[in-house]
Amino acid sequence: MIKLDHVCVHFPKSSGHFIFKKTYQQILYDVSFDVKEGECLGILGESGSGKSTLGRVICSLLQPFKGSISIDSVELYTKRGALEPGTLAVVFQDYTTSVNPRFTVRDIINESFIVLFRRTGKCIDVEQEAVRLLKLVGLDEEFLYRYPHQLSGGQLQRICIARAIAVQPKVILFDEAISSLDAHTQVQVMDLLKDIKKQYNFTYIFITHDLPSVTYLCDRVLFLYKGRVEEVIPVEDMSHVTSDYAKSLLHSILDINM
Secondary structure (H helix, E strand, O other), X not given: OEEEEEEEEEEEEOOOOOOOOOEEEEEEEEEEEEEOOOOEEXXXXXXXXXXXXXXXXXXXOOOOOEEEEEEOOEEOOOOOOOOOOOOEEEEXXXXXXXXXXXXXXXXXXXXXXXXXXXXXXXXXXXXXXXXXHHHHOOOOHHHOOOOHHHOOHHHHHHXXXXXXXXOOOOEEEEEOOOOOOOHHHHHHHHHHHHHHHHHHOOEEEEEEOOHHHHHHHOOEEEEEEOOEEEEEEEHHHHHHOOOHHHHHHHHHHHHHHO
């Protein structure tokens, strides 16, 4: 479903010493991996490891200066490499700024229905389908005409998940999507994501710095360190990691939990 080959990303940086020569700071180094259809791949790394940059590349928001990426056999960043609207949906960490505060829940979900109509031409009963999606994410239809400020963090993130599902994507990328929630709500949302994935056979990319959530939700985990892929391994085999970084990260988390 998703394939990255030797992706490199750098950004220009200012330099007081070389006025006529551009210098660059490299963020991603030769990143290669693939994600199978229906799989949940966790991308795990500390702050500054390049996770968010990698997410932007996958979402077609940041073109790499080297390498290639394809989603559903469409090679991005080429003349004919535009994904159909709604192929990939994103659920962000900051749910408060990812919705319009003046929109009701109905309006928020309807944004995806508009994208879906442009792709398929299919007319949707907004009220009926929005209520169905609310029930899917564990909310009653009474939430339909509430505004974001009238919702808890967990409820609003569920609305963002419903909006992502509404566009009928093939891939959903979660960028630190549960890190702002309390522990109890995190488990509830991850259980919800498991059920939805099983029902729709979605492909997930789950970007996080939190190892327990990866072990709870993901099929495989990719360890990213300073812009490089250190190791990719099935979650059930994590006790057998071989890279020094993966070992140190696992040990540090185990020590904290003890």
